[in-house]
Amino acid sequence: MTEKKPLLSVEDALAAILAQARGPVSVEDVALGDAFGRTLARDLAARRTQPPKPLSAMDGYALRAEDANAPLRVVGESSAGAGFAGSCGPGEAVRIFTGAPLPQGADSVLIQEEAAREGDVVTARTVVAAGKNVRLAGIDFREGETILRAGRRLTPADVALAASADHPALPVARKPRIAVLSTGDELVAPGAPRGPDQIVASNAYAVLGLIAACGGEARDLGVAPDRPEAIEAAIRAGLGLGVDVLVTIGGASVGDRDFVRGALAAEGMALDFWKINMKPGKPLIHGHIGATQVLGLPGNPVSAVVCGELFLKPLIRALCGDLVGAAHRLEPAVAGADLRANGPRREFLRATLAWRDDGRLVATPQQDQDSSLNSVLARSQALILRESDAPALARGEKVLVLRLTE
Ligand SMILES: Nc1nc2c(c(=O)[nH]1)N[C@H]1C(S)=C(S)[C@@H](COP(=O)(O)OP(=O)(O)OC[C@H]3O[C@@H](n4cnc5c(N)ncnc54)[C@H](O)[C@@H]3O)O[C@H]1N2
Numbered sequence: 001m002t003e004k005k006p007l008l009s010v011e012d013a014l015a016a017i018l019a020q021a022r023g024p025v026s027v028e029d030v031a032l033g034d035a036f037g038r039t040l041a042r043d044l045a046a047r048r049t050q051p052p053k054p055l056s057a058m059d060g061y062a063l064r065a066e067d068a069n070a071p072l073r074v075v076g077e078s079s080a081g082a083g084f085a086g087s088c089g090p091g092e093a094v095r096i097f098t099g100a101p102l103p104q105g106a107d108s109v110l111i112q113e114e115a116a117r118e119g120d121v122v123t124a125r126t127v128v129a130a131g132k133n134v135r136l137a138g139i140d141f142r143e144g145e146t147i148l149r150a151g152r153r154l155t156p157a158d159v160a161l162a163a164s165a166d167h168p169a170l171p172v173a174r175k176p177r178i179a180v181l182s183t184g185d186e187l188v189a190p191g192a193p194r195g196p197d198q199i200v201a202s203n204a205y206a207v208l209g210l211i212a213a214c215g216g217e218a219r220d221l222g223v224a225p226d227r228p229e230a231i232e233a234a235i236r237a238g239l240g241l242g243v244d245v246l247v248t249i250g251g252a253s254v255g256d257r258d259f260v261r262g263a264l265a266a267e268g269m270a271l272d273f274w275k276i277n278m279k280p281g282k283p284l285i286h287g288h289i290g291a292t293q294v295l296g297l298p299g300n301p302v303s304a305v306v307c308g309e310l311f312l313k314p315l316i317r318a319l320c321g322d323l324v325g326a327a328h329r330l331e332p333a334v335a336g337a338d339l340r341a342n343g344p345r346r347e348f349l350r351a352t353l354a355w356r357d358d359g360r361l362v363a364t365p366q367q368d369q370d371s372s373l374n375s376v377l378a379r380s381q382a383l384i385l386r387e388s389d390a391p392a393l394a395r396g397e398k399v400l401v402l403r404l405t406e
């Protein structure tokens with residue numbers, strides 16, 4: 001009797017996919033307005049110091065702290081964008097506003113709520129400590145300082161930081177190009193006429209959305225029928241686009257009409273692996289054809305999405321040079337219901353998320369975990385990880401979850 005080879009683990013499958021990722025892809029400059037969500041390709045140094053000089057943090061009076069115990073003569077005004085040209089000498093104060101340059105000679109700002117003003121004279125109603133309400137030059141960053149590292153997926157705050165450091169455009173990884181090919185005689189586009197045994201092709205929309213959300217540029221190759229020549233022709237069309245990744249959907253399993261693996265082989269794919277220890281998503285295919293990495297997703301709608309989340313998303317991140325984002329981010333939560341003991345395949349249960357009053361995250365598995373159910377998937381926000389052969393677990397016990405891309 002031949003011994004059955006154990007299926008590849010999720011970790012090993014991800015490692016194999018990332019090891020082959022031919023990234024980071026090339027670099028392009030984008031204007032700041034287009035930079036959110038892109039991945040920075042080079043370390044970014046500040047081109048200026050912020051603040052460039054000491055500024056007031058409040059509306060009030062700039063003064064010398066040591067003089068603030070006696071009435072002061074107001075000798076001028078400093079506002080944001082138009083500082084006071086003179087200086088603030090002993091016994092003097094300068095009217096000042098938030099963001100305005102601190103005048104020469106002054107070292108502190110008295111807020112106006114604590115000041116009594118009469119004509120040209122202002123008196124402090126409180127003790128003013130030296131340096132009070134002053135933002136010193138360079139407290140945010142200094143010219144030449146590295147403010148953002150290569151490989152960082154830019155948040156809205158990152159883009160604002162780059163702007164304040166005087167970068168009108170940023171070097172980012174070009175969006176990885178990804179072609180998506182659906183397969184199956186039964187599939188018809190939404191809204192198109194259908195035969196009695198046909199269904200509507202839906203998986204590509206989830207995959208296209210995931211690609212866009214993860215920073216890729218997707219090309220929908222449509223649906224190829226279950227004929228080897230037709231699938232091979234569609235694969236060639238995808239490769240002809242010069243894509244970084246070719247994603248196929250369906251036809252990955254063992255049925256007589258599952259032609260995708262054969263068609264990929266006929267087009268020269270070097271197979272890396274087929275089948276992994278995971279539910280849903282066991283028949284995942286991975287390999288490459290020349291410089292194009294190939295990911296063959298299973299056809300069941302939930303299996304395609306779960307494999308997309310677990311493998312395509314990290315691949316896109318890695319191609320962008322974002323190795324932090326390429327890792328699976330598991331979070332602790334508590335189970336919202338009892339969980340049965342798991343079988344030998346690692347399982348990812350579709351679940352809803354809620355926050356308890358004590359701040360704990362509660363992940364409640366959906367009743368029906370069939371991998372064909374788009375409706376259940378759409379109502380889920382996360383996957384609960386169940387290890388191979390994990391024992392049963394009671395409601396309230398700790399679980400690990402992976403959030404689904406929104
Ligand atoms: N005897 C066995 N049968 C199956 C096995 C197995 O190990 N032995 N594996 C099962 C598993 S696990 C999965 S997952 C599926 C995956 O099979 P395929 O990748 O070959 O997928 P298809 O047969 O093409 O389709 C499965 C199912 O999904 C529907 N589908 C496919 N593409 C789309 C699409 N773009 N939009 C909407 N729905 C789609 C298709 O109509 C089928 O109902 O195989 C099991 N079988």
Ligand code: MOO
Pocket residue numbers: 278279280281282283298300303371
């Ligand atoms: O693993 Mo399949 O992906 O059970 O549905």
